């Protein structure tokens with residue numbers, strides 16, 4: 001069980017170790033090698049993505065006595081050692097969130113005037129947007145004409161709150177959210193070093209929960225590691241501890257929704273409430289799930305990046321049974337209820353209403369609005385599997401679900417809009433051409449089609 005924070009213990013000591021910010025670390029190293037570091041830098045970006053880490057590395061590298069040809073601090077020289085042991089007198093950190101008055105800035109300015117013991121004095125001002133207007137004004141002069149040994153690194157999560165007068169005096173570096181695969185890789189490597197068995201699926205959950213912030217991911221990892229008794233973090237324990245619905249629960253619940261199995265939906269919700277899940281947690285999990293299904297249609301590649309392979313393919317095949325327009329409506333609905341949920345007294349019934357309302361979304365109306373161009377493409381025998389279910393649904397006449405219509409194979413551009421004529425090639429495409437093996441969602445899809453038919457009647 002880690003005693004220290006992993007984020008601190010594994011804080012990068014070289015620029016090359018910084019995760020996901022190559023565009024910045026390479027630029028900084030180049031400037032260091034050329035000895036062209038500007039005196040005022042502004043690091044912008046979400047929290048926990050490496051702004052302060054890079055600022056400290058820069059401070060260390062600036063004073064390093066043996067900078068490597070790659071622009072990395074050597075971590076061996078006297079200056080580096082001082083830095084590593086936390087005794088460096090040449091770097092100053094000010095948290096502007098709690099030191100935001102004119103007096104704080106005056107103290108800082110006073111401090112800047114004393115010459116350094118090493119080559120540079122580096123001032124790292126975190127959350128710089130929190131400085132008061134007066135403090136900013138007091139700071140401007142120093143920022144504009146700093147003594148030659150002073151370097152200011154201002155860091156902020158809210159760039160838009162920085163005055164233009166400050167922005168214009170700084171070289172600006174925009175830090176990025178760290179992509180899920182990179183966070184996963186980092187977590188797995190740290191787990192290995194900590195002798196913790198971290199399941200890949202679990203790592204993906206941790207990464208997706210941390211919104212691109214490596215620090216959040218590591219903090220979460222610490223928390224989960226502290227719960228484990230056998231040095232193992234599994235997907236199931238992560239889901240349990242974070243109180244997330246796991247994939248199986250979500251697929252089952254969404255299937256019930258799309259099949260309008262109202263009794264089962266209410267029973268499932270009841271069980272989840274009994275297990276201690278908060279309505280907001282259920283809604284959030286479901287929202288994320290539907291979003292992934294929508295992405296499975298619209299942007300399958302992102303799914304491959306953000307999910308472990310087996311989960312991604314599970315989403316891809318499940319999504320085939322549901323048309324994107326319906327997912328979009330369902331998601332919109334959830335968002336609407338999510339804001340209501342916050343203020344509702346009876347949160348459980350709000351969630352029930354949300355899910356029940358999803359079962360009566362106007363299915364066939366939406367199917368009709370699908371552009372004819374979509375239909376055209378699928379009149380070719382080889383279609384992407386994504387289109388096919390949509391197709392079938394659109395083309396279905398009530399109660400004729402499985403019958404294979406014999407019509408001309410030619411594309412009929414216009415007339416397919418309102419009363420869909422029996423669709424050429426549709427059925428054979430889905431059943432035999434595209435899916436030679438057994439289709440795990442066959443029954444589900446048939447039921448969905450029936451559903452869309454009944455939806456037409458009201």
Ligand SMILES: [Zn+2]
Pocket residue numbers: 063064065066067073074075076077078079080081
């Ligand atoms: Zn050094």
